[in-house]
Amino acid sequence: MAPEVEIETCSKQEARIYSKLPNFSSQKPVREEYDLYVPNSESVVLFNSKFESGNLQQAIRQTEFEYVLYLDADTNSQNYSQWFYFSCLGRQKGTSIKLSIVNLLKVDSLYNQGMQVCCFSMKKYQSSSRVGWHRAGYDFKYFRNKTNSTYMPMRDLDMMGDTSSDGENQADEQLEEKVRIHYTMSFRYTFEYDDDIVFFSHFYPYTLRDLETSLENI
Secondary structure, eight states: OOOOOOGGGSOHHHHHHHHTSOOOOOOOOOOSOOOOOOOSOTTOOEEEOOSTTOBOOEEEEEETTEEEEEOOOOTTSSSOOOOOEEEEEEOSTTOEEEEEEEEEOOSOOGGGGTOOEEEEEHHHHHSTTOOOSEEEOEEEEEEEEEEEEEEOOOOOHHHHTOOSHHHHHHHHHHTSOEEEEEEEEEEEEEOOSTTEEEEEESSOOOOHHHHHHHHHTO
16 A cells, blocks of 8 residues: 555655555455365366465366466566466376466566476475475477456656656556556476475575575574
């Protein structure tokens, strides 16, 4: 939410800027209890992002081994989405799945140049190899899809403070609804262990807990 200030204690210039600060919508309340139906099939992959820095809004099973994924928008952004961090529970060793994240916004990506996603396998880490975060996956593709969305841009703070008529006109132009083009990143992954929880991330995660731990060790 925009900061709450007493307008009477501000200058007219400050009051003008504060009054035009954008209001970010609050997060929807999460139900504490809900019924989760899990199909009785060993081929079904279970997704989760309810952990620190996790981001995955929805997973839709298209075929037996293909899933379409939607990300939540980054916090305090204009519905921008690029960061992902989620886990998959694979029940059978050797099962190959295809994951397609369909609401990304970058025009191009290094995934088209051979980059892989960051991966962490619980079973691999617990094995004698002790492999932690590493790059994994294959058959990467990044391309524009047919899904577009509209959004309302926020005013630039520099523009808010401009009291000239030109500044007013530019601010009004910014408020026009715009179209946002979406892109898809798809890849395949083969589970190496039975009942393995595998984490996927856009980059090596560095959470608030990691930061606090690092500061405590200084």
